[in-house]
Amino acid sequence: MTASEPRFEATLDPDALESLLARIDPDGVDFDGLRLEPAGGGEYDLVTPETTRRAVSPADLADAEPPVPAYLTNWRYWQDVGGEGTARRAFLRWCERAPRPEPETETETTPRDDREPLPVPERYAALEDGIDREWGQLRITPRLADDPETASGxxxxxxxxxxxxxxxxxxxxxxxxxxDARRIATEDGDGRYRPLKTAPTLVSGWAFVGLSGAELVETVDTFYPATIANWHRELRGDLDVDHWRETADRQTGMYADVADLPRETVEWMAEACCVDSQCLKRREWEYAPDDELEVEGGDGPFPCREPCSLVVAAARTWTDLEQEPERTYELELTPSEVRQLEALIDAVAEGRTDEIREADVADGANRYRARYLRAKRFDEDGLDVREVSTAETDGESGE
Incomplete structure (x- = not known):
């Protein structure tokens, strides 16, 4: 079966249709390919991409051949959903690949849909089996819940x-x-607390089945707070972004010092924290409105409009660390040990240590390799390293 051959045959009983027609605006209906206008005498002019019918009675509408009932039940469903122009409605329509309005102000970052919208008959055909959409680590599947005898859409x-x-x-x-989403989102698969809800560490093995539209939005908002609202703001072209300088300058108390963080360090911080491997959001904030960071913002599905509390908390630590003066140290290592230190840092930074098997001793981040390096290069005080004095470094440079 192709998308243009829907199995679903929507129907409207006369009472439901009468109630629906009572909602028609004096200017008629123009929605998802359906145009319906009062023609006088209790009759209507009906236009869809597949048919045009003039002076149709409500009884004729109720008995119309497919796909007319699909257009009518689709209109009825979204009338009941309501909230035109809201993030909730836009998100639910995105879930089933319905057309969406053009943004009021289109920008280079206005999100594009990853799939073309579906006309009503094709959409109903797809909804028969369910339309799968991804939102971060979530899979959302809207589907028809109709009793075959009512088929109300x-x-x-x-x-x-x-x-x-x-x-x-x-x-x-x-x-x-x-x-229940709050409990699921609290800890990762290893039972560790998840301070960042948009980290790609959401545990699997659960399912919410048969949610209403309102319940779906509430559940998604619990997993990923404010992502629907910010996605919708970006869609409309009015996402308000607070850049690093704005965020840092309004910090007070123990976090006030983050405003002193050097610009170069903010680059390193964004590279460390605000990338796809660490957060599913797409960073839209920069150092300042007219000063973009060099590091890419990522490809996440929903925008990050300001540095989050986790980044600000980390910045406080880096502010303290960056105030330490640099010194020169002397440490004896073989070339292989230098490469091993690089491999160890990279594996920890990318969270790959659990993937390295005990037998992979060729990997510099292997646990036994690390223990061997510690046994060889550490003494009772830690790493066997000597700080080189300024006089020594000046002498080596010929000053």
Missing amino acids: ERVYDLTHRVDAGRDPADLEIQDEPR
Whole structure:
């Protein structure tokens, strides 16, 4: 079956259709390919991409052949969802690949949809089996929840971790309430607290099944706070961004010193913290409005509009560390040991230490290699290193 051959045949009973028609604006309806205008005498002019019918009675609308009922039930569903222009509505329409309004102010960072929108008949066909969308590490699947006898076009939403795509729901822990997301998001797979909710460390093995649209939005907001709202602001072209200087200058108390962090260090901080491997957000803030950082902001699906509290807290530590004067140290290492130190730092920075097996002794970050280096180069006071005096360094430079 192709997308243009929907199995679903939407229907509207006369009472529901009468209630629906009572909502028509005097100027008529123009929504998702459906145009419906009062024609006088209780009749309507109907236009869809597939058909044009003039002076149609409500009874004729109720008995119309597909795909007319699909357009009508689609309109009814979104009328019930309401909230035109809101982030909630825009997000739910994104979930099922419905067309969305053009941004009021289009910019280079205005998000583009990763897939083309679907017209109503094709969308209903896709909703029969469910339309899979990804939001960070979440997989969202809107689908039709219709009783075959009523076929009213109602949607429900399933939510899982994206790594659980294709798994039988019976093998997952079924959740009953949106607030259960808070418990799931608290710890990673190793039981460690997750201070950054957009870190790519969300545990898998759970499922929310048959959520309403409102429940879906609440659940996603619990997993990833404010991401829907900020995505929508960016979509409309009015995302308000607080850059590093603005954020640092308004810090007080124990964090006031972060305003003294050198610009170069802010570059290093963004490279360390604000990348795809550490956070699913896409950094939109820069050092200042007219001073962009060189490091890329990442490819996350939703924007980061200001340095988060975790970055500010880390900046306080780096501010203290960067105030220490640099010194010269002398340390004896073989060329292989220098490369091993590089491998150790890289493995820790990228979180790969758990991936290195005990038998991988050729890897510089191997645990036994690290223990061997410690046994060889450490003494009772730690690393066997000697600080070189200024006089010595001046003498070597010929001064």
